[in-house]
Each structure stands twice: as C-alpha cells, then as structure tokens.
Amino acid sequence: xxxxxxxxxxxxxxxxxxxxxxxxxxxxxxxxxxxxxxxxxxxxxxxxxxxxxxxxxxxxxxxxxxxxxxxxxxxxxxxxxxxxxxxxxxxxxxxxxxxxxxxxxxxxxxxxxxxxxxxxxxxxxxxxxxxxxxxxxxxxxxxxxxxxxxxxxxxxxxxxxxxxxxxxxxxxxxxx
Numbered sequence: 001x002x003x004x005x006x007x008x009x010x011x012x013x014x015x016x017x018x019x020x021x022x023x024x025x026x027x028x029x030x031x032x033x034x035x036x037x038x039x040x041x042x043x044x045x046x047x048x049x050x051x052x053x054x055x056x057x058x059x060x061x062x063x064x065x066x067x068x069x070x071x072x073x074x075x076x077x078x079x080x081x082x083x084x085x086x087x088x089x090x091x092x093x094x095x096x097x098x099x100x101x102x103x104x105x106x107x108x109x110x111x112x113x114x115x116x117x118x119x120x121x122x123x124x125x126x127x128x129x130x131x132x133x134x135x136x137x138x139x140x141x142x143x144x145x146x147x148x149x150x151x152x153x154x155x156x157x158x159x160x161x162x163x164x165x166x167x168x169x170x171x172x173x174x175x176x
Contacts, residue, residue, distance in 0.1 A: 001067075002065050002066065002067040002072075002103060002104070002105055002108055003065070003066050003067075004063055004064070004065055004066075004108050004109060004111075004112040005063065005064055005066060006061060006062065006063055006112075006116065007055065007062045007063070007064055008055065008056075009052045009053070009055040009056030009057075010052075010056075012048065012051060012052035012055050012062055013049070013052045015048075015064070015071055016044075016045050016048045016049065016052070017045075018070065018071040019044070019048045019051075019064075019071065019074060020041055020044030020045055020047075020048055021044075021097065022071065022072065022073065022074060022095050022096070022097045023035075023039075023044045023047065023048070023093075023095060024039060024040070024041070024044050025097045025098055025099075026095045026096075026097070027039045027157050028157075029098060030156060030157060030158070031095075031130070031133070031135075031157070032130040032133070032154050032155065032156045032157070032162050032164075033093060033095065034093075034154075035047075035157060036155060036157055036158075036159060037157040037158060037159075039157065051076065054080065057080070058079070058080070059078065059079060059080025060076050060077065060078055060079065060080065060092075061076065061077040061079060061089075061113075061116050061120070062074065062075075062076050063075050063076070063077075063109055063112050063113060063116065065096070065100070065105040065108055065109050067100060067103060067105070072096060072097045072099060072100030072103075072105060073094075073095060073096035073097065073100055073105040073106065073109055074093065074094075074095050074109070075091065075092070075093060075094045075095070075109040075110065075112075075113050076091070076092040076093050077089040077090070077091060077092070077113055077116060077117060077120075077122070077125075078090035078091075078092050079120060079122060086121065086122075087121070087122060087123055087124055088122055088123070088124035088125065088126060089117050089120070089122040089124075089125055089126075090125075090126055090127065091110075091113055091125050091126065091127040092127070094106060094109060094110065094127075094135060094138075096109075106135075106138050107138075107142065110138075110142050113125070114169070114171055117171060118171055118172075122171075123170060123171045123172040124168065124169075124170055124171070125144075125168065125169045125171065126147075126166070126167070126168045127139065127144070127166070127167050127168075128153070128164045128165065128166045128167070129164065129165055129167070130154070130156070130162045130163070130164060130165075131149050131151075131162060131163035131164060131165045132162075132163075136165050139167045140167075142169075143169060144167040144168065144169045145167060145168055145169065146165060146166070146167055147166040147167060147168055148165070148166055149163050149164065149165050149166070150163060150164050150166070151163045
C-alpha cells in the first residue's frame with residue numbers, strides 16, 4: 001500500500017538520490033517541469049538541495065509517495081509567499097516516476113497536499129502545467145478549475161515551446 005509522508009529538510013537531503021531519479025525520469029519522459037535536456041544527476045542534486053533549504057526555512061512543504069520501500073512520487077507546496085497572500089499556496093512539481101504510474105500516487109499526493117494546505121491555513125491552491133500534458137487531465141479530474149492558457153509560456157526539455165495551463169482550487173467557500 002502506498003504511503004504519503006512529509007519530509008523535513010534533513011530527510012530531503014537524505015532522499016536526494018531517490019528524488020533526483022524521479023525528476024530525471026520525468027524530464028527524460030518529456031515533462032516540462034522547468035529543466036532542459038541534457039539533465040543529469042548533478043543538476044538534479046543541485047535542484048533538490050535548494051528544495052531541502054526551502055523546506056528547512058519553512059518556505060516549502062515536500063510530500064513523497066512511497067511504495068514497495070521506494071520513493072516513487074513527490075509534490076511541493078510553496079508557502080513562502082508575500083504577506084498579502086497568507087491564504088494560498090503554490091502547488092509545484094507533481095512528479096511520479098514512470099515505474100510508479102497507474103497506482104494512484106498522483107491522486108494520493110494531491111489529496112495529501114490539499115490536507116496539508118488546509119492544516120497550514122491555506123485554502124486556495126494554484127498551479128500551472130504544460131498544456132495538453134497528462135497532468136492537465138489529472139488536475140481537471142481532481143476538481144481543479146482551469147483559469148486559462150498562456151501559449152509558448154515555457155519549453156519542453158527538448159527546447160520546443162509549450163503552452164501552460166493555469167489552474168486553481170478553492171478548498172473552502174470563497175468570500176468573494
């Protein structure tokens with residue numbers, strides 16, 4: 001049975017190798033998650049070291065999905081936001097290794113991220129994803145509302161342009 005766990009900064013540092021393997025696998029699979037090919041172990045370790053620092057400082061919450069004794073997925077909540085946004089969080093880097101797909105890990109990670117958000121007093125979540133990607137369909141199925149698309153917003157790992165679809169999800173009734 002898969003388990004979801006929130007990592008501390010030190011636990012993140014300990015898991016850098018496993019987290020790097022997930023990130024590299026997603027990039028190798030063509031995911032537009034902020035990086036270009038070629039992307040290797042050193043690049044990934046540098047990225048995850050920064051995430052560990054953000055977790056330690058309290059600016060990021062890092063959740064992992066574990067199955068069969070292995071970390072196979074991860075998602076982040078960016079909570080280090082300006083003072084006028086204490087009610088929201090940025091959902092970042094929902095990543096599931098191809099070996100772990102089809103097990104419901106993305107759904108479990110998203111559910112846990114929503115619970116963590118509410119526990120932190122963050123009732124509005126926002127994210128962006130590559131337009132037309134499998135992730136776009138996942139967010140729609142999980143009740144996220146599509147806010148719009150910006151064409152040519154980012155690049156795929158091969159350097160070609162991709163649009164980004166922006167989503168939001170209110171976890172409580174809105175005052176507006």
